[in-house]
Amino acid sequence: MATDLAGAAGNDPDGFPDLRHFFAPRRVALVGATEDLSKFGGRCMRQTLDFGYTGAIYPVNPRRTEVFGLQCHGSIADLPEVPDHVGIVLPATAVPQALEDCAARGVPYATVFSSGFGELGTDAGRAMQQRIVRLAREGGVRLMGPNCxxxxxFVDGFALTSTATIQGPRRPAGDIAVVSQSGGAGQVNVMWRAQQAGLGISYQVSCGNAADLDLIDYAWFMVESPATRVVLMLVERLADGEKLRRLAARAHALGKSIAMVKVGRTEAGSRAAASHTGAITGADDVCDAALRQMGIVRVDDCNELYETAMxxxxxxxxxxxxxxxxxISGGNLVMVADLGASLGLDWPEYAPQTRECLAQALPGFGSATNPTDLTAAAIGQDGAYERAARAILADPAIDVMIPVLTIASTSDIRTIGRVAAASEKLVPILWTGCASDDPELRPETLVAEGQAVYRDAMACLKAVRRVMDHGEWQRRQGEAPAVRPPGTDAAAARRLLAPAGGMLSEHQSKALLACYGLPLTKEYLARSVDEAVHCAARLGGPVVLKVQSADIPHKTEADAIRVGVQGDAAVAAAHRDILRAATQYCPQARIDGVLVQEMITDAREMLLGVSQDATFGPVLTIGLGGIHVEVFKDVVFRMAPLSAAEARRAIMELRSAALLREVRGQPAADIDALVDCVVRVSWLAADLRDSLAELDINPLCVLPDGQGVRVVDALAVPRR
Incomplete structure (x- = not known):
């Protein structure tokens, strides 16, 4: 009965588990089975039977001899053969013994429905969960749950669940798979609602605490399955960003898509927050950036999952x-145009040839503007919808066409459906009314036939925008990959970080950056007034003086920086003032000296930082720099390392990107040099992920075009 999944999970080089017999077991047992439908074990047993499973079913309950007409066994040890999958519905305290029994019989998969584990948030609950995971792994049992x-x-006709959403005749299998930690939200808000909308489901998993097998393991199986085209993920927590990246890459390689709702706004994890980067990096912002970079379509709510999947x-x-x-409804068109524009859709003018075709197709009553008002005169005109639709779809400026139907004839509705099915371009149908001559023809009928049909304009347009964004991501996959730039020395950088007990001073941090070829300001570390005067003279012109201490990361707050200092007397006075201010600000500070630095003028100030996300690893932050970074928070995030094309795209996403171009007589900034700098720091972040906690380059001064960039200030924090 199991689907042929040659080459499915478990046979791939990425090491994902083979879940074929988890999803389609030849034999299944339920420990805690009962005929009492007020109990979970009764409802679960009833659903498995009613769903039409044709394999062997073994109820296990020492207090019963028969359950729903099937012989009931006293224990796993008593079963006549080894089940592929065992469901466990017992009090939490009895679960460990049940898992030991499974291990003793060589059971490969178990689903623990029971609660009373990590979800309690108590030490006892967490300890119990750790115990069952340990027992399962030691016994060679892969575990779903607990608390699931x-x-x-739907593909093979097997259900191991208590949900009422599958009561009645089994719905036909479709090409949408659903995985979530939540049972109610995943099975009702996503799966059942998707089926109500006309979509078919291939597989659905509600994995609860995901203590062993996780969401990505199930999604990998779903992606590999020939029955699935889109995987919908409702996620409360993601533990392994690298594993998710491999899943996304596999989906893209197979021409499949993943859409996700990521709920919760959790903290990125404890960090020193010594740098601007640490202060402005939020976990959800990072997650959003990571998903976009991977090509996973992120949406905001459960309904958007299946609406986008259409x-x-x-x-x-x-x-x-x-x-x-x-x-034919001008009011609907105005609303669609307004909402679409607010979501970033363009409504281009039609080409002259398109306008001519429309004029011929709709003589005397149509409008050749976009959106196109066919007017009520098109009602009853044989082929009016089809002629207009085909003319518009042939226009090279049009990527998506949205027919808006209110109350229309079956003939017109079916014609639009045929045009949509035959088109190489996207044709989502917005149908706000009904069929005038067939009450049985409903939107879900067309969806079941493969169309994307929406009842509301905003739902339709948001789905269109998501798919447009995904199309943009797909087109970028042909770009050159990230290539390590010349002049990087990861080994030397690690040697600099290894002896550090805490934050590095600016001077030390810049030495780290030099290992990756970043252009630094000309500067000297002065340990006395005389040295400072001598260094300033060597640099010539006005200079910047600032205290060097790993204990004073923000020199401006300590009033331990002087800008535009010129002349021996002024340099000596600035040196003394800086040391006095630093000592007052932090009496215990370890002061290495005063940095004497060339003064950079006529440059745009940018921020470039690195932080470590608990899920996604090294995160690059790019943004507007200077003292206002935490106020405006004009930043974008990327996972390291980056290609030059991706680095340039990230820079251009900034609201302040226009300031890098020629503005009111001010020359354009050296964007190429900035791109190179971003790429180099991205490789630093990737190489030093295990030894660097945080890096802050602020400001990174971008000079006029052709003159490069300079690292003016930097702060590095090693990982402890």
Whole structure:
């Protein structure tokens, strides 16, 4: 009965588990089975039977001899053969023994429905969860749960769950898979609602605490399955960003898509927050950036998951942001145009040839503007919808066409459906009304046939925008990959970090950056007034003096920096003032000296930082620099390392990116040099992920085009 999944999970080089017999077991047992439908074990047993499972089913309960007409066994040891998958519905304290029994019989998979583990948030609950995971792993059992609501396989006809969403005749299998930690949200808000909308489900998992097997393990199986085109993930927590990246890459390689709702706003983890980067990096911002970089479509709510899946499952790559809409309802078109523009959709003018075709197709009553008002005169005109739609879809400026239907004839509705099915471009249908001559023809009918049909404009347009963004990501996958720039020395950088007991001073931090070829300001470390005067003279012109101490990361707050200092007397006075201010600010500070630095003028100030995210690892922060970074927080995030194209794209995403171009007579900044700097720091972040906690380059001064960049200030924090 199991689906043929040659080459499925477990046979791949990434080491994901083989879950074929988890999803489609030949034999299944339920420990804690009962006929009492008021109990979880009764409902779960009933659903497994009613779902049409054709393999062997073994109820296990020492207090019963029969359950729903099946012989009931006293223990796993008493079973006549080894089940592939065992469900466990017992009090938490009895679960360890059940897992030991499974291990003794060589059971490969177990689902622990029971609660009373890590979800309690207590030491006892966490200890109990650690215990069952240890027992399972020592016994060779892969574990789903605990505190879960099981799984459903519509492809092979197997369900091990208590959910009421599958009561009644089994729905036909489809091409959408759903995985979540939550049972209610995953099985009702996503799976059941998707089915109500006309979509078919291939697999669904509600994995609870995910103490052993996790969301990504199940999603990998779903992606590998020929039955699945789109995987929908409702995620409360992500533990392994690298594993998720491998999943996303595999999905893309197979021409499949992943959409995700990531709920919760958790802290990125404890950090010193000594740098600006640490102060402005939020866990959800990082997650959002990581998902976009991986090509995972992030949406905001459960309904958006299946609404976006309607378009993703069609497998069409959107070439741009050009949208068009047609309708006999001018009011609907105005609303669609306004909402679409607010979401970033473009409504380009039609090409002359398109306008001519529309004029011929709709003589005397149509409008050749975009969106296109067919007017009520199109009602009953044979082929009016089709002629207009085909003319618009042939326009090279149009990437997506949205037919807006209100109350229309079956003929017109079916015609639009045929046009949508035959089009290489995306044709989501916004149908706000009904069929005038067939009450049985509903939106879900068309969805089941492969169309994307929406009842509300905003839902339609948000799905379109998501798929446009995904199309942009897909087009970028042909770009050159990240390539290590010349002049990087990771070994030397690690040697500099190894002896550090805490934060590095600016001078030490810049030595670290020099290992990666970053251009630094000309500067000298002076340990006396005389040295400071001598160094300033060597540099010539006005200079900057600032205290050097790992204990004073923010020199401005300590009033331990002087700018534009010129002349021997002024340099000597500045040196004394800086040391006095630093001592007053932090009497215990270890002071290495005073840095005497060339003064950079006529430059744009940027921020470039590195932080470590608990899930996604080294994160690069790029943004507007200077003293206002924490106020404006004009930053973007990327996972390291970066290609030059991705670095440039990240820079151009900033709201302040326009300031880097030529503005009011001010020359353009050296963006190429900035891109090179970003790439170099991204490799530093990737190479030193195990030894560098945080890095802050602020300001990074970008000089006029052709003159490069200079690292003016830097702060590095080793990992302890």
């Amino acid at each position: 609501n099981g799984m459903i396989n 378009l993703l499952r069609q497998g069409r790559t959107v070439a741009g942001r050009g949208a068009a809409a047609t309708s």
